[in-house]
Amino acid sequence: NPENTEPLSEMPLIVIVIDELADLMMVVGKKIEELIARLAQKARASGIHLVLATQRPSVDVITGLIKANIPARIAFQVSSKIDSRTILDQMGAETLLGQGDMLYQPAGSGYPQRIHGAFVSDQEVHKVVSYLKSHGEPNYI
Incomplete structure (x- = not known):
């Protein structure tokens, strides 16, 4: 009965x-690739945001399976077309x-947008963290 259910x-x-991610892939390899792909598949449906970062964007690190499950991408300056x-x-x-210049490719788009990230100093990061700490405890699940 929908009228008597709790919200x-x-x-x-x-x-x-x-x-x-490259370090993780080198140590664990195929197993971590499968786990990340599965997590990415489930994350979309459950409101979990997954951020993967690497300084070595090779096909051994960013595999086809991982790419297929990470629809939005950001690339900073890289050393080669490959x-x-x-x-x-x-x-x-x-x-x-460099210096925050990046290409952002939204999910479902084949065309990246050139955008620029702002520099955030350590002092600013500490201020934000202090503010967040003063407004409640984090909820680590």
Whole structure:
């Protein structure tokens, strides 16, 4: 009976960040690739945001299985056209200027947008963290 049911609570906001994916892939390999792909598949449906980062965008790190499950991509300046193709499936990131210059390819789009990220100093990061800490405890699930 829908009239007597309790309202559903909101799902928590979850962001999973995996920094230096290349190191993880070198150590664990195929198993971690499958786990990341499965997590990415489930994350979309459950409001989990997955951020993967690497300084070595080779096909051994950013595999076809991982790319198929990560629809939005960002590429900063890379050293070669091959690295750009590995990330975005097209050239362009090798011509970026550095210093926050990037290509953002939204989910479902075959065309990256050139955008610029703002520099955030350590002092600003500490201020934001202090503010967030003062407004409640984090909820680690």
